[in-house]
Amino acid sequence: MRPSHSTEHRGPALLVPQTSFLGDVVLTTPLLSALRERLAPRRLAVLVRPDAAPLLRGHPAVDDVLVDDKRGADGGLAGLWRVAQRLRREGFDLAVCPHRSLRTALLLALAGVPRRIGFDASRGWFLFHERVYRDPGRHDVARNLALMDAVGGWSGTPCLHVPVAEDAAARAAALLDGHGGRPLAVLAPGSVWHTKRWTAAGFAALARGLGARGVFCVLVGPPSDVARSRRIAAAAGANVLDLTGRTDLATLTAVIDRGQVLVGNDSAPMHLATARGVPVVAVFCATTPALGYGPYGAATRVVQVDLACRPCGRHGGRHCPRGTEDCRHLVRPGAVLEATLALLDARAGG
Numbered sequence: 346m347r348p349s350h351s352t353e354h355r356g357p358a359l360l361v362p363q364t365s366f367l368g369d370v371v372l373t374t375p376l377l378s379a380l381r382e383r384l385a386p387r388r389l390a391v392l393v394r395p396d397a398a399p400l401l402r403g404h405p406a407v408d409d410v411l412v413d414d415k416r417g418a419d420g421g422l423a424g425l426w427r428v429a430q431r432l433r434r435e436g437f438d439l440a441v442c443p444h445r446s447l448r449t450a451l452l453l454a455l456a457g458v459p460r461r462i463g464f465d466a467s468r469g470w471f472l473f474h475e476r477v478y479r480d481p482g483r484h485d486v487a488r489n490l491a492l493m494d495a496v497g498g499w500s501g502t503p504c505l506h507v508p509v510a511e512d513a514a515a516r517a518a519a520l521l522d523g524h525g526g527r528p529l530a531v532l533a534p535g536s537v538w539h540t541k542r543w544t545a546a547g548f549a550a551l552a553r554g555l556g557a558r559g560v561f562c563v564l565v566g567p568p569s570d571v572a573r574s575r576r577i578a579a580a581a582g583a584n585v586l587d588l589t590g591r592t593d594l595a596t597l598t599a600v601i602d603r604g605q606v607l608v609g610n611d612s613a614p615m616h617l618a619t620a621r622g623v624p625v626v627a628v629f630c631a632t633t634p635a636l637g638y639g640p641y642g643a644a645t646r647v648v649q650v651d652l653a654c655r656p657c658g659r660h661g662g663r664h665c666p667r668g669t670e671d672c673r674h675l676v677r678p679g680a681v682l683e684a685t686l687a688l689l690d691a692r693a694g695g
Contacts, residue, residue: 367613429455517599533609540631549580550678556584631661
């Protein structure tokens with residue numbers, strides 16, 4: 346259902362394309378709210394990959410969620426052309442583009458959007474009418490909000506937000522029924538990139554330590570993480586409910602929303618938790634928060650080891666360049682447990 350925005354809004358028909366990873370879509374939500382407040386667009390649509398669409402349905406700043414299946418039906422040059430023609434028929438006046446890919450910039454140009462704003466660091470920078478400096482030293486939320494400089498600026502307070510649908514909340518409640526009312530820690534041990542994943546043994550030790558202190562743990566993740574989560578659950582004992590592969594994205598968000606804390610890697614669940622106001626302990630392995638993608642908010646802790654080889658890439662990688670994976674193996678479960686208990690104590694204390 347679309348948000349109910351006043352028909353008196355006579356601002357532009359606005360498109361915000363963000364077809365990167367799920368976490369990047371979450372980090373774009375403050376920009377969406379700022380654009381709604383500043384421009385009062387008569388229509389604000391976002392363009393995302395199919396897997397990210399549930400994140401923004403029902404967002405108060407968003408009228409429409411459009412899909413670019415660039416890794417599937419819309420792939421290749423023919424798919425690019427089809428999406429561009431669909432967007433052209435939508436009649437957008439303005440595009441504000443936080444995504445830095447050449448494909449996205451080309452898509453907007455082929456769609457004939459008459460005013461296109463993007464980053465100077467975009468691979469398709471030359472296809473934008475107005476370009477904004479992207480500061481590599483700032484958090485990605487702040488970098489995205491810098492695009493507001495091209496539309497008159499904005500001085501509000503940034504806030505991540507991902508809505509939880511009522512039916513998803515009901516599914517989450519049913520899945521978590523029976524955990525006994527104990528404090529709930531959501532553990533998200535997965536990541537697309539192997540070198541960003543803290544060890545299974547570490548997560549299992551954390552779950553045992555939390556269980557000894559009366560905290561119930563739930564494992565979450567996509568179907569690709571099922572085997573790893575099973576190893577963690579088996580080593581952790583009876584204190585763990587394994588929901589890996591059993592939730593769609595909307596239900597995953599609702600499960601996270603019911604937690605008192607989330608412990609995860611540098612991955613989408615970390616950002617989903619901060620967008621729902623859930624305290625976060627983020628374990629950073631191959632990457633570092635200095636890249637701009639750390640947990641956004643006050644109720645967050647980062648656990649990592651100081652190694653000269655970090656970060657080894659913007660996304661980490663499939664393999665450790667040094668062959669040691671020290672960034673994963675040297676993170677102590679005791680340090681993660683201490684950070685988790687500190688956030689749980691702070692939340693319990695109000």
